[in-house]
Amino acid sequence: MKTINRPMMCEWRDFSTDTETYTRTVFEAKVGDKFDAMMFESETDEIPSYIYTKNYVCIIRRNTRMINDISITKIPRNPDCS
Template sequence: MIICEWKAFSTDTETYTQADFEKLVGDDFEAMMFKDDDPIPSYIWTKNHVFHIRKNSKILTDISFEKIPRNPDCVKS
């Protein structure tokens, strides 16, 4: 399910609000996608990027963000 309003989510160590996420990544939130009944989104779209949320552990709730440019032409080498 893709939603266009922020839905706060938590790991074992941190709760992510829209303001916290935008400050962390330096970009404005646009949408997020949840798979099945998972409380942590799989993808988050911002104005300039798509973030793939990866779970780092099966035991703990620990995540990392993979930052992917939305427009590859804007990538500077």
């Protein structure tokens, strides 16, 4: 298994799309969970690829048809398989 090293940040960094600015407060309200860390594909990216919260890994996908926007997909971090 190959490990890929990507820039991981444990402090929130605000980011923006054409329609919204995402602060920590705005993001936590949208996903309903507390921020833990964010991962960027490269050090020059403005928008993270993944945001980790206490209970979820949020996949950030860019949507760029007419405007620059994102979608957020939440995946449980520790699913209960019992």
